[in-house]
Structures are given as structure tokens and as C-alpha cells.
Amino acid sequence: EVQLVESGGGLVQPGRSLKLSCVASGFTFSNYGMNWIRQAPGKGLEWVAYISSGSSYIYYAETVKGRFTISRDNAKNTLYLQMTSLRSEDTALYYCARLEPRYWYFDFWGPGTMVTVSS
Amino acid sequence: DIQMTQSPASLSASLEEIVTITCQASQDIGNWLAWYQQKPGKSPQLLIYGATSLADGVPSRFSGSRSGTQYSLKISRLQVEDIGIYYCQQASSAPWTFGGGTKLELK
Numbered sequence: 001e002v003q004l005v006e007s008g009g010g011l012v013q014p015g016r017s018l019k020l021s022c023v024a025s026g027f028t029f030s031n032y033g034m035n036w037i038r039q040a041p042g043k044g045l046e047w048v049a050y051i052s053s054g055s056s057y058i059y060y061a062e063t064v065k066g067r068f069t070i071s072r073d074n075a076k077n078t079l080y081l082q083m084t085s086l087r088s089e090d091t092a093l094y095y096c097a098r099l100e101p102r103y104w105y106f107d108f109w110g111p112g113t114m115v116t117v118s119s
Numbered sequence: 120d121i122q123m124t125q126s127p128a129s130l131s132a133s134l135e136e137i138v139t140i141t142c143q144a145s146q147d148i149g150n151w152l153a154w155y156q157q158k159p160g161k162s163p164q165l166l167i168y169g170a171t172s173l174a175d176g177v178p179s180r181f182s183g184s185r186s187g188t189q190y191s192l193k194i195s196r197l198q199v200e201d202i203g204i205y206y207c208q209q210a211s212s213a214p215w216t217f218g219g220g221t222k223l224e225l226k
Contacts, residue, residue, distance in 0.1 A: 104210035
């Protein structure tokens with residue numbers, strides 16, 4: 001059974017940093033591109049970042065480019081999101097999601113970890 | 120970036136009614152479109168991919184169609200368990216973008 005479990009969320013002050021993790025199980029993690037997708041309270045879905053299976057290709061949404069860094073450790077089956085210079089508008093539930101490689105949809109999602117940016 | 124305009128934003132329908140939700144892409148995305156359902160307090164779940172293909176385990180009352188750059192999700196006979204928020208997503212190119220969502224409620 002595919003499982004994705006995020007952690008690392010919490011309350012952080014504006015301008016500070018936070019690092020999220022997503023541990024994967026139930027599939028060969030190193031074969032799949034992975035993503036972070038976020039959802040602000042009561043709002044819709046916003047794709048944040050993508051990393052290819054071997055970390056060769058990395059893409060970011062314009063809203064986080066230069067502040068967030070996606071990375072992965074295939075030996076640990078873990079995806080990361082390093083977030084710096086956090087803003088109030090980064091407050092959201094952050095999901096880790098697997099990218100299906102043929103049709104480029106998000107086929108499995110974790111339950112999410114909540115990030116609240118507030119003073 | 121490709122914009123996905125989803126309508127309606129909210130919809131109230133009766134049990135067994137036919138429900139249709141649409142998404143308009145700002146440019147040609149071919150069949151690179153997926154639909155998701157999100158129930159309250161849960162993560163989104165895939166319903167349709169490739170514009171018309173039903174994901175594993177999804178009831179056959181759900182179907183997807185395409186006409187040019189307009190995409191539709193149809194629920195043929197609304198059930199209680201179909202209540203939630205529905206999103207489309209273009210899978211043509213990064214940045215992958217979602218429609219604004221359609222909140223489906225029971226009348």
C-alpha cells in the first residue's frame with residue numbers, strides 16, 4: 001500500500017525558516033517524481049514544487065521560487081521542502097504527492113502537514 | 120502559465136440528479152487533464168485522468184469528457200458520498216495548475 005506521511009509543520013514567525021519532510025513507503029520511491037502542493041485554509045489547491053526521480057529536474061511555482069528548496073534522499077525514501085523567508089501567505093496545509101509518470105497527474109497524496117506563519 | 124477556469128464555484132443538487140462541472144483551459148492542453156474529489160478534512164483523490172479515463176476504484180457514475188479546451192466532469196446519479204469539492208488540474212506542462220474548485224452540496 002502506497003503511503004506518504006508529511007511532518008515538520010508548525011507555527012513560525014514571518015521571515016523564519018522551516019523544513020518539511022515526507023516519508024514514502026509501499027512503492028519504489030526512487031522511480032517517481034514527487035511534489036509539494038499546498039492548500040491555504042478554506043482555499044483551493046496550489047502546486048508548489050516538483051523534483052524528478054533522480055533530482056535532475058526541479059521546478060517551482062513563482063510564488064515560492066528563491067525562497068523554497070525541494071530535495072530528496074532516495075536512500076531514506078524521503079522528500080523535503082526547505083522553506084525560508086516565510087510569509088503569512090505561505091500559511092497552508094502542505095501535501096506531499098506522487099506524480100504518475102505517463103499522464104502527469106498526482107496519484108497519491110499524504111494527509112498533509114500544517115504550516116502557520118504568524119507573529 | 121496555463122490558467123484553468125472552473126465553473127460553477129458552488130452547486131446544490133438532489134440525490135440521483137445529473138451533475139456537470141466544467142473547466143476551461145487558457146490554451147490547448149490536449150487530453151492532459153485530471154479531476155480530483157476532496158472530501159472535508161481529507162486529501163484530494165483522483166477521479167479521472169487523461170481527460171476521460173476513470174481511475175481505479177472510482178464508480179462508473181463518474182465520467183469525463185472534452186470539447187476543444189473545455190473539459191467536463193459528469194456525475195450521472197448523485198449519491199450522498201459524492202458531496203465534496205472537485206478540482207480539475209492541467210497536466211500538460213509545469214507549473215501544473217488547478218481550477219478554483221467546485222463545492223458540491225446536497226439540496
